[in-house]
Amino acid sequence: MKVQHPLAAKEIDELNAYWRAANYLSVGQIYLKDNPLLREPLTLENVKPRLLGHWGTTPGLNFIYAHLNRVIRLNDLDVIYITGPGHGGPALVANTWLEGTYSEVYPDVSQDEEGMRRLFRQFSFPGGIPSHVAPETPGSIHEGGELGYALSHAFGAVFDNPDLIAACVIGDGEAETGPLATAWHSNKFLNPATDGAVLPILHLNGYKIANPAVLARISREELQKLLSGYGYVPHFVEGTDVAEMHSAMATAMDVAVREILEIQERAREQGDLHRPLWPMLVLVSPKGWTGPEQVDGKRTEGSWRSHQVPLSGLAANPEHLSVLERWLRSYRPDELFDEEGRPHPEVLALVPPHHRRMGATPHANGGLLLKHLSLPDHRDYAVTVPAPGKTKAEATRELGGYLRDVMHQNEKTRNFRVFGPDETASNRLSALFEVTERTWIAEKHDDDDHLSPGGRVMEILSEHTCQGWLEGYLLTGRHGFFSCYEAFIHIVDSMFNQHAKWLKVTSQEIPWRRPIASLNYLLTSHVWRQDHNGFSHQDPGFIDHVVNKKADIIRVYLPPDANTLLCVADCCLRSQNLVNVIVAGKQMQHQWLEMDAAVKHCQAGAGIWPWASNDQGADPDVVMACAGDVPTLETLAAVSILRSLLPELKIRVVNVIDLMVLQPREAHPHGLSDQDFDALFTSDRPIIFAYHGYPWLIHRLTYRRTNHRNLHVRGYKEEGTTTTPFDMTVLNDLDRFDLVADVADRVPAAASRAAYIKQWVREKLVEHRMYINEHGEDMPEIRDWQWPGGAKTDESK
The missing domain is CATH 3.40.50.920 (Rossmann fold)
Known part of the structure; x- marks a missing residue:
């Protein structure tokens, strides 16, 4: 681990030049459609007619990105950048353009003046790109259009990824959501010997859209205790002076990286698997940092007024146009970009080499890393059916034997996990515990059941966290299976929405995104068999919700018995870029089809049962x-x-x-x-x-x-x-x-x-x-x- 602090003046200048460039590019995306380098005085004709986007969180995201570049380059780290404040899209687009990745995947948005003009014009513009960190953004696996899931995605990305660090920025608004509050506990499931690490970065800029953020309005002592109680060692970086903030952030980053590497070294070389206290950062900076201090006499920088577009109504208020020009020129673009609009070498001095750039990491384009599962022949697990209905079996218990051997055959590649909210045994998948345990690195008692740091069954009583883990795992190139009670899968309705939309866009509209393994749901303990739970556990409506999504990515299966369930599960685990929903009961029930007939029936999808017809x-x-x-x-x-x-x-x-x-x-x-x-x-x-x-x-x-x-x-x-x-x-x-x-x-x-x-x-x-x-x-x-x-x-x- 290399540590280089306090920073030399030259390094502060390099960091600040990069940050200024990223901020300039971010403001340009929100406002400009022409005159990208301000080679001429700014006019209304240069400004977009509809001003859309979010500025308030963006400079903080740029600041963090710049400092991550520094530690990546210094220590040759493999880092993925996950952006919880979803509408900080201008930042991630700006940074990936600066580092060169954006122009590689979109050659028409080149690293020159014309490319910059296109970069600006496309943002939140018809035929262009969304204002959030969408699938179109290189380096992204987390859109953030809906808040709450950044941290669970980050942990999902590093499970079985021992060399990866997920730098996860958590907005102080997002920190108020229930899914995010639970996701802090993911550190109790992270094995430092075989998994990577998550570096949470809580970004406190004080406000949401209009209201103050809760965590920004409690004492530092209380916040420290809260984060420590979650099992982290928080390092605070706070201030407004730019040079001092760069120095403080560099020191905090160096310390956090050193602590991560030391934890991993103790686990991997000394076998110390006691649950560590992982480092995290808390960046306290003004909302809308470096933007206009006031607009129309009202405080803007450091206020909720900078959340979206600090300056609007430019046509009706010429003074706003003047303020915008002064704001843009305050970044001194002539010092950042040459005559052709290319970033000066000193701006890019701290950008990591090609394979380490966060926008180019293959972990954010998981299909590049995807390896096919080694699957046993599902026909070997067939239930014997001498005649229709003459045999009874528990369908999901039979599936459990198949999943057990899927887990076993992929033990060396470590690219398959089963997820669920404390229901693996209840859903009759206990055979998995013949070859693996439940993942657990917190305190353990002697009579606990199947808990181990090396376990590959992920259980936490939070459907949100299970879904987030699995999504992060799939998006970074692995395979998974989610088992849940049918009535309560609705808890992740909106998370499913986001993932389905991501798949729709990536599979149909973004050719450089490679296919990933499908998201596979098993819904059991279903509506028709809730003998003791009753009405509260009876809701089959997730199917209706799923069918609303794009047909090309949606599959819904209702296998009537164990052999058809085995056929369907095998098909789902082989598929890519789909959401597969399987609904199957776990109770003892009649078996109808022998395996050969089940295979034929599943391939057809529907058919006449001649033995039942006359x-x-x-x-x-x-x-x-x-x-x-x-x-x-x-x-x-x-x-x-x-x-x-x-x-x-x-x-x-x-x-x-x-x-x-x-x-x-x-x-x-x-x-x-x-x-x-x-x-x-x-x-x-x-x-x-x-x-x-x-x-x-x-x-x-x-x-x-x-x-x-x-x-x-x-x-x-x-x-x-x-x-x-x-x-x-x-x-x-x-x-x-x-x-x-x-x-x-x-x-x-x-x-x-x-x-x-x-x-x-x-x-x-x-x-x-x-x-x-x-x-x-x-x-x-x-x-x-x-x-x-x-x-x-x-x-x-």
């Missing part, structure tokens, strides 16, 4: 469709009843495993053509569709189909309580008896016996209610039901 060689009277494990069970039970009550009825059973096949091919890559859809569901026969989630989603996906008018969907309709498994279906009219009643109501061939069938259904439902109220469990005919057929699950028959 319409071969004739048009069906009714199509009984189903999607989801419990709806599949109830559909097959209803079919068995109908065969007894109406043996002459021609029934086709269609199971849907890939929900996206229901959309037209024009709307989704997996969508069925209209011809194939009509062949499967018919163009004119009643369709009784039993669905896992909210019924209207099926209507939304199929509204353009020929036979939509004959489609009747049953699903979850916000009725639930602590009750028996079958009663949950009865409360929501998804049960086998109500499905039979639907056929009686809607199928002409059943009309002659409809009255008797519906009376029988009513009586069975009364019998059900009386029985569970007395015995507290479902009737034996429900508990012990089996599919009456005996044919094997061969789709060719």
Whole structure:
């Protein structure tokens, strides 16, 4: 570790020149569309008609970037820069242009006067780039458009990345969010022997959009205790004098880097895995630093008024235009850029070499580092199914065995982890603990279960933190799997939004971004089996939320049994640039398909189950469709009843495993053509569709189909309580008896016996209610039901 402080005057000058250049470029992006080097007096024609962007946080971000450049160059460090204050986009764009990365990925935005003009003009401009640290920005894995996730992303980036330091700037507004407050605890999961390090940098500039920031308005002693209580050693850098601040920041950076390297050396060379106290920085600087001190007689620098655009209404107020010109010229651009608009060599003196520039780090373009997982053959984990419904198994427990061996086969590459909020065992994935432990580096007791610093199952009771860790892990080139209770995955709805938008932009619009591993969700403990938790744990609506996103990146799977779940999981772990949502129950349930049939069914996404149908060689009277494990069970039970009550009825059973096949091919890559859809569901026969989630989603996906008018969907309709498994279906009219009643109501061939069938259904439902109220469990005919057929699950028959 090289330490070079106090700084020599020359080094302060170099740091300050770089900082001035970055600030100039940042202000230029917000305001200018022409005259980028102020070679002529500034006029309104040079200024954008709509002034958009955020100045207040930007100079602090530039200051930190400059100082990180210095320690990277001094110590040959590998650093990724994560920007929590999301709308500090001008800073990151400015810095990556200065260091040369921006012009490498966007050659038309060259490092000269014309390139600078384009750089300025594109910012927050139609056809240009957003005002935040968007996917278009080199070096970014964290957009920051929504606050709260910077620190969890930073830790996700350094897990299994032993040589990487994630410098994570946390805005004092972001520090007030719940996800950020929890993410501080990520240091209890960071193994200094095998992981990299996170250097949190809390940036206290005093204000949010209009209000003071909480952490900026408590005493230094209280703030020190808070951060120390989280397990950090905070180093404060505070002031307004530029030279003194440069010197103080350099000293603090040197100390922090030295402490990080010493912690890692003790762990890696001496085997000391006691949880260390990691260093962090607290930068206290004025909001809008180096901007106008006052505008219209009101304090601006060091005030909330500098949060966005300190000077507006330039056309109506010529004095503002003059203030803007003085502000821009205060950075002395003629000293920073040559006649052609290129940065002077002394401005770039502290920029790291090519492979160490933060804008060029491959960790921020994770596809460059991505290695394919070594996957076992999922067919080796097949559940034996001698005939449909003759075997029972817990689907997710079978998946656990497969994931165990995925973990084992990738032990050396250390590029796969499983994430979840304290639910790995509850979700029947305990087989993982045969080859790994839960990650844990905090205090441990003798009777703790499967805790180890080297564990690769990440559990913390915060869905936000799990999601943030996993996103950071994926974005830097690794693979992961997120298991969660279905009802509570909604906690990360907005985080999913941001990641899905990132994937949409990077996969379709930014060719230099390489594909990354997909974000894989397993949602279990689902809506239909919450026997003791009740109504609070019943919500299948995440699927609806996911389907809103761009079709090219969204996949939703509803495997009806263990073998289909294994097929789906294998497909998801092989995919890239997708969000895969798998919904599967963890309870003991019927198994329908042997592995070969499961493989064929999963590849098709939806298909007829001939062994459950009797319409071969004739048009069906009714199509009984189903999607989801419990709806599949109830559909097959209803079919068995109908065969007894109406043996002459021609029934086709269609199971849907890939929900996206229901959309037209024009709307989704997996969508069925209209011809194939009509062949499967018919163009004119009643369709009784039993669905896992909210019924209207099926209507939304199929509204353009020929036979939509004959489609009747049953699903979850916000009725639930602590009750028996079958009663949950009865409360929501998804049960086998109500499905039979639907056929009686809607199928002409059943009309002659409809009255008797519906009376029988009513009586069975009364019998059900009386029985569970007395015995507290479902009737034996429900508990012990089996599919009456005996044919094997061969789709060719």
